[in-house]
Every structure is written in C-alpha cells, then in structure tokens.
C-alpha cells in the first residue's frame with residue numbers, strides 16, 4: 066500500500082519535472098525566434114553586408130537571460146500588442162488582412178557597405194558620449210544616478226518597438242514627428258486597406274503625437290508591475306537604441322518660432338501669457354491667441370530666454386519637453402545609445418540608421434521641405450539677448466553641447 070502510493074507520487078513528480086524541462090527548452094528555442102527577424106520568403110539566404118553588431122541576437126547563454134526570455138514570452142502577448150501581427154479589428158477586416166497581409170520581406174540587398182565615413186562618425190559620437198559620462202569635470206543633475214533611480218515619469222520619451230527590437234528616444238524639435246511616424250509604421254499598428262501603412266507622411270499629425278499610438282517605457286509599470294524595471298533593462302540590453310539631437314541653441318530658436326511665432330492656443334495659454342505678464346509689461350494679456358495676434362502682442366525671443374533663466378520657471382514645473390535639455394529627456398549616461406543622429410546630417414544619418422535597423426526595405430525617411438531653422442541665423446536671433454543672459458543660457462545647456470559634440474558658440478558668448 067505505502068510503497069505503491071510512494072511510487073505514484075514519484076511518477077507524478079517525475080512527470081512534472083519533465084514537463085518543466087520541456088517548457089524551458091521550448092521557450093529557449095521560441096525566444097531566439099522572438100528576437101530574430103523572421104525571414105519570410107523561402108528564397109535563398111542573402112548574406113547581409115557589414116552586419117552591425119545586433120544587440121538583440123547576441124544572447125549570452127546564461128541562466129538569467131533564459132529567465133528573461135521566459136518572462137518576456139509570457140508577458141508579450143496582450144491587448145494592442147506591438148508584437149501582434151494582425152491588429153485587433155472587426156472579424157471581417159481581419160479576414161481580409163490575413164488574406165492580403167504581406168509580412169516583412171527579405172532584407173534589402175546592398176552591394177556596397179555603409180560608407181566608412183558614416184560608421185566612423187557613429188563610432189566617434191558614441192565614444193564622445195562615453196568619455197563625457199566618465200569625465201567627472203562634466204557634471205549635471207542626475208548624471209551619477211543609476212538607471213534604477215530614474216523616476217518612471219522621466220522615461221516617457223523612450224518609445225519601444227518589440228517587432229524590430231528598436232528603442233527611440235524622441236527629442237521634440239529634432240525631426241521627432243518623422244521619427245515617430247517611422248516608429249508607428251514599424252509597429253504595423255496602423256492599417257490602410259487592410260495592409261500596414263507604409264507611407265510616413267500619410268499618418269496625420271495629431272495621431273503622430275497622440276501618446277496612445279506609442280508604447281513608451283513609462284507605460285511598463287501599468288502593464289508589467291514589478292517586472293517593469295527588469296524588463297526595461299533586458300530590452301535596453303538587447304535592442305538597438307537611437308536618438309537624434311541638434312545644436313541646443315538652434316533647437317531653442319526652432320521651439321520659439323514654432324510655438325510662439327505661430328498661433329498655438331495651448332502654448333499661448335500655458336507659457337506666452339506667463340512671459341507677457343512677467344517680462345512683457347502686460348498685467349492682463351489678451352485671453353486668446355487670436356486676440357493677441359490681432360493686436361500684435363506676443364512674447365519676444367528675449368522674453369523666452371528670460372523665462373528659461375528665471376528660477377521661478379522650474380519651481381512651477383519642469384521645462385516643457387520642447388525646450389527641456391536632451392540629457393534630461395534621454396538619460397545618455399544611463400542608456401548606451403547605439404546610434405546618435407544629428408539633425409545637421411539628418412538625411413545621411415537616417416539612411417544609415419534605417420539600414421542598420423534592417424528596415425530600409427519597409428520605410429523611407431521622409432525628406433523635409435519645411436523652412437528649417439538654420440544655424441546661420443543664430444547670431445541674428447541672439448543679437449537682442451543680453452550677453453550675460455546668453456552666457457547663463459549656455460551654462461544651462463552646456464551638458465547637451467558637450468555630450469553631443471556641439472562647439473561652444475564663441476561668437477555669441479564673447480561680445
């Protein structure tokens with residue numbers, strides 16, 4: 066009696082153990098698929114030219130990374146998931162989708178390698194970031210903290226695409242609408258006639274900036290609870306991370322032109338009225354942006370700079386993202402970016418990046434025909450700003466200048 070019961074228990078325990086082994090093994094196999102780009106057409110394997118180091122395939126075969134993959138796979142499938150190939154829709158439409166859905170194609174064949182000059186450029190930008198982060202004589206708030214110490218709400222600029230293993234830190238006023246469009250296309254969450262939208266410019270502007278379109282790191286808490294920070298670190302290790310930056314002062318001019326020289330009700334009420342009251346001698350500024358433009362009242366560029374330098378500004382709330390420093394938006398000393406684009410070389414960098422991400426067959430970077438703020442206007446714009454204010458402003462943005470290799474604008478600061 067006793068021995069047969071023992072035997073039963075033994076058999077059951079043994080079976081459970083076997084099943085666990087199978088699951089773990091299976092997951093390991095499945096997980097490597099998860100990180101690889103699934104080649105679709107059965108055509109011949111095309112050797113990919115100068116394969117840039119792909120973080121998502123370099124799995125260290127440690128027990129911990131298996132656990133990571135294991136956790137990942139269970140947590141991935143969910144509602145509105147970026148990894149979901151067929152977005153939720155009416156059954157009618159999804160039938161159509163299945164029938165007409167053309168999955169990602171083979172990687173584009175490149176007969177020439179990425180120009181050595183471009184690779185060198187990236188190498189230098191990454192090296193500069195590392196040096197600046199390691200150099201104690203360059204200090205800024207939050208530089209020394211660890212990734213775990215970054216508050217959740219400060220991770221809201223990191224957009225994650227699990228399909229292609231990409232993380233993009235968006236910096237407003239640095240071609241961010243177009244890169245956000247590309248992230249939407251890569252996520253394949255937007256359909257046109259049942260197939261994923263491929264034309265970046267066909268995505269309407271208000272949709273591009275609607276945060277519900279993007280899966281950002283700060284949303285991890287809601288979905289993954291206490292696993293969130295752990296998962297973020299796994300993804301940061303495996304995915305390709307990129308950002309685009311530009312000359313910090315030119316970015317400020319661009320922000321001013323875009324938000325205060327054009328009619329923008331929201332920015333008028335939140336910021337322009339404050340500037341007019343504080344520095345513009347307007348105790349009761351017009352109540353709407355239309356009224357203000359009709360009577361020709363708007364904050365000047367020096368008012369805007371004064372607003373940035375006013376200690377009261379950050380006491381009220383952190384800088385708006387359009388003028389917040391890149392080091393505060395993207396945490397370049399906690400996150401090791403694989404690719405640092407500059408707006409000044411946007412087209413070359415975009416082409417290089419899309420190729421490095423192996424999505425240049427899926428999407429093209431839209432060329433901009435807008436009247437971009439040019440660096441050459443800088444001295445004109447700053448001519449009305451007192452020299453002392455310019456120097457203080459430089460102090461505020463110095464980390465961005467140093468981290469990303471923009472020269473100190475001597476001609477503006479030494480007058």
Ligand SMILES: *[C@@H]1O[C@H](CO)[C@@H](O)[C@H](O)[C@H]1NC(C)=O
Nearest residue numbers: 155156157158159160161259
């Ligand atoms: C399915 O879609 C077609 C057009 O695409 C429409 O004519 C038809 O009524 C739809 N059927 C259902 C059940 O919604």
Ligand SMILES: *[C@@H]1O[C@H](CO)[C@@H](O)[C@H](O)[C@H]1NC(C)=O
Nearest residue numbers: 196197199200201202203467
């Ligand atoms: C750190 O930065 C300072 C100031 O810019 C510079 O003089 C120094 O050479 C740098 N140190 C290293 C190790 O790069």
Ligand SMILES: *[C@@H]1O[C@H](CO)[C@@H](O)[C@H](O)[C@H]1NC(C)=O
Nearest residue numbers: 201202204205206207208209
């Ligand atoms: C960061 O740490 C270094 C030494 O490790 C220290 O010299 C520096 O003052 C610290 N910076 C800040 C902003 O805390």
Ligand SMILES: *[C@@H]1O[C@H](CO)[C@@H](O)[C@H](O)[C@H]1NC(C)=O
Nearest residue numbers: 271272273274275276277278
């Ligand atoms: C963003 O999109 C969601 C759903 O697509 C919608 O409910 C919401 O109103 C949009 N928000 C804005 C600010 O347009």
Ligand SMILES: *[C@@H]1O[C@H](CO)[C@@H](O)[C@H](O)[C@H]1NC(C)=O
Nearest residue numbers: 322326435436437438439442
């Ligand atoms: C671009 O804008 C600047 C200043 O706002 C203006 O001087 C210039 O003529 C514009 N260029 C074009 C091509 O519209």
